[in-house]
Amino acid sequence: MRILFMGTPDFAKTCLQKLLNSKHEICAVYTQPDKPVGRKQKLTPSPVKALAQEAGIPVLQPTTLKTEEAAEQFRSFHPDIAVVVAYGKLLPKKVLEIPPQGCINVHASLLPKYRGAAPIQWSVLNGDKITGVTTMFMAEGLDTGDMLLKAETSIGQNETSGELGNRLAELGADLLLQTIEELPNIIPQPQGEMTTAYASMLDKTMSPIDWNKDALEIHHQICGLNPWPTASTVFEEIPLKIWKSKVIEKRNGKPGQILKDFVVCCGNGTAIQLLEVQAAGKKRMNASDFLRGHLISTGTVLPF
Numbered sequence: 483m484r485i486l487f488m489g490t491p492d493f494a495k496t497c498l499q500k501l502l503n504s505k506h507e508i509c510a511v512y513t514q515p516d517k518p519v520g521r522k523q524k525l526t527p528s529p530v531k532a533l534a535q536e537a538g539i540p541v542l543q544p545t546t547l548k549t550e551e552a553a554e555q556f557r558s559f560h561p562d563i564a565v566v567v568a569y570g571k572l573l574p575k576k577v578l579e580i581p582p583q584g585c586i587n588v589h590a591s592l593l594p595k596y597r598g599a600a601p602i603q604w605s606v607l608n609g610d611k612i613t614g615v616t617t618m619f620m621a622e623g624l625d626t627g628d629m630l631l632k633a634e635t636s637i638g639q640n641e642t643s644g645e646l647g648n649r650l651a652e653l654g655a656d657l658l659l660q661t662i663e664e665l666p667n668i669i670p671q672p673q674g675e676m677t678t679a680y681a682s683m684l685d686k687t688m689s690p691i692d693w694n695k696d697a698l699e700i701h702h703q704i705c706g707l708n709p710w711p712t713a714s715t716v717f718e719e720i721p722l723k724i725w726k727s728k729v730i731e732k733r734n735g736k737p738g739q740i741l742k743d744f745v746v747c748c749g750n751g752t753a754i755q756l757l758e759v760q761a762a763g764k765k766r767m768n769a770s771d772f773l774r775g776h777l778i779s780t781g782t783v784l785p786f
Contacts, residue, residue, distance in 0.1 A: 483506045483507070483562045483563055483583070483662060484506075484507050484509050484559075484560065484561050484562040484563075485501060485506050485507065485508050485509065485561060485562065485563055485564070485565055485662075486508075486509055486510050486511075486512070486556070486559050486561035486563075486564045486565070486581065487501065487508055487510070487511045487512070487530075487534075487564075487565050487567075488511070488512040488513070488564060488565065488566045488567070488569040488573075489511075489512075489513060489530045489565075489566065489567040489568055489569050490513050490514045490528045490529075490530055490568055490569055490570050491528065491529060491530070491568050492529045492647075492651065493567065493568050493590065493647060493650070493651045493654070494529070494530050494567035494568045494569070495529040495530050495532075495533050495651075496651035496652060496654070496655045497565070497567045497588055497651070497654060497655045497658050498511070498530055498533055498534065498567075499533060499655070500655035500656070500658065500659055501565070501658070501659070502533075502537055504659055506662065508534075508537070508539050509539075509540075509559045509560070509561055510539065510540045510541075510542060510559045510561075511530060511531070511534035511539050511540070511541050511542070512541075512542050512543070512544070512569065513527075513528045513530045513531045513534070513541060513542075513543055513569070514528055514543065514569070514570050514571075515543045515545065516528070516531070516543070531543070540559075542555070546571075547571060547573060547574055547577050548574050552577070553574075553576045553577055553580070556577055556580055557580050561580070561581045562581060562582060562583050563581045563582075563583035563584060563585070563586060563662070563665075564580075564581045564584075564585040564586070565585075565586050565587075565588070565658065565662075566585055566586070566587045566588075566620060567587070567588045567654070567658075572622070572624065573585060573620060574622075575622055578620055578621070578622070583665065584619050584620070585619065585620040586617055586618070586619060586620070586630070586658070586661060586662070586665075587617065587618050587619075587620045587625070587627065588615060588616075588617055588654045588655075588657065588658050589601065589615065589616050589617075589618065589625055590602050590613075590615055590647070590650045590654060591605065591613060591614070591615070591616065591681065592612070592613060592614045592615075592616060592632055592634065593616040593618065593625065593629055593632075593673055594625075594673040594674070595679055596679055596680070596681040597624055597625035597626070597680055597681065598624065598625065598680045598681035598682055598683075599681060599682065599683045600681045600682065600683055600684050601613075601681040602643050602646055602647045602650060603643045603681070603684055603706050603707070604679065604681040604682075604706070605637060605646070606637060606641070606642070606643045606646060606702060606705050606706035607702055607703065607706030607707070608679070608702070608706075609698065609699075609702045610637055611636060611637060612634055612635070612636055612637065613634070613635060613637055613646070613650070614632055614633050614634040614635055614650075614653070615632070615633050615650055615653050615654040615657050616629055616630075616631070616632045617629070617630040617631050617632075617654075617657055617658060617661040618630055618670075618673075619670055626673060627673075628670035628671060628672050628673070629670065629671045629672075629673060630661050630665075630668050630670060630671075631657055631660060631661050631664075631668065632657075633653050633654075633656070633657045635649060635650070635653060640701075640705065640726070640727075640728055641705060642705045642706075642708040642709070642726070643705065643706050643707070643708055643709070644708055644709040684707065684710070684711060685711065686711045688703075688707060688711065689707060689711050689712060689713055689714040690713075690714055690715070690786070691703065691704075691713055691714065691715045691724065691784075691786060692786045693715075693737040693738035693746065693747070693748055693749070693784060693786045694737045694748075694749045694786060695748060695749050696748060696749050696750050696752050697729045697730075697748040697749075697752035697753055697754040698729050698752070700713075700727070700748055700754055701727050701728070701729050701754055704724050704725070704726065704727045705726075705727075708725055708726070712724070712725065715784045715785070715786070716784065716785050717761070717776070717784060718776070720761050720762055721761070721762040722759055722760070722761055722762070723759065723760040723761075723766075724756055724758075724759055725757075725758040725759065725760060725766055726756075726757040726758035727754050727755060727756050727757055727758075728754070728755050728757060729752070729753075729754055729755075730745060730753050730754065730755050731753070732751045732752055732753060733745060733747055733751075733753040734747075734751070735747035735753075736783055737749050737783075737786070738783040738784040738785065738786055739781065739782070739783045739784075740778050740782045740783070740784065741753070743755060743769075743770075743773075744756040744757075744759075744769040744770075744772075744773055746784060755769075756769045757769050759772050
């Protein structure tokens with residue numbers, strides 16, 4: 483099958499690699515424009531663009547798909563089907579109608595739950611036990627198309643969004659290939675208008691930890707915001723990112739109070755142990771290494 487691929491981040495790159503290793507032909511790749519990265523703000527290609535260029539596939543980075551010129555360019559590749567994975571733009575109706583086999587999307591949730599930009603992170607933030615990936619035909623709305631196939635997986639107790647995202651990318655890539663192979667025999671299932679949790683974009687205002695909250699809720703915050711924007715607190719007036727943690731047995735103390743081995747008391751008599759931290763301007767490190775360089779006075783309480 484002649485496939486036009488549209489995607490941008492590492493999650494999409496995994497799907498593209500799976501297609502490149504298959505019998506199908508990738509006629510072109512659409513991805514977001516290069517973005518400035520790092521302190522020097524160097525223009526950097528997306529992971530999908532880098533892989534496509536390595537494979538010698540034409541790469542397009544239009545700022546819009548709403549013009550007639552954009553639609554004609556899309557049509558010029560004569561795709562049998564379009565595959566869209568975390569592309570970052572909604573496709574207008576005139577583009578969606580071009581491929582005769584339709585436009586298929588890989589979404590990192592069990593739809594209709596978690597439509598939107600950050601389904602992986604919100605499944606972790608909310609403490610879900612199960613998540614998965616869904617393939618669907620694309621419609622004009624945001625993640626509202628008819629569903630094709632699903633694959634489920636459990637979320638680990640201490641699994642971060644980044645770790646889960648890597649697993650879901652592999653799961654999604656396999657499901658995508660299965661969907662393409664079985665497409666003639668799949669009966670699409672409408673999502674309907676049932677209420678669904680919407681996975682809105684994350685931002686840095688979500689980072690500060692409120693130690694009054696239950697330890698499990700804080701643990702989900704730490705796991706869900708890893709790798710970005712990362713949960714944070716302040717230690718001795720120094721901003722401190724919290725990368726990893728684990729919930730432990732209950733301890734007596736005020737919320738935010740630091741005990742032995744970087745155990746922090748939380749709300750309702752619960753407690754959490756910080757395992758990996760990063761002080762502002764420093765490298766990420768194990769909490770034990772951090773403690774060797776910082777003397778913690780008995781009764782020290784983290785602000786919130």
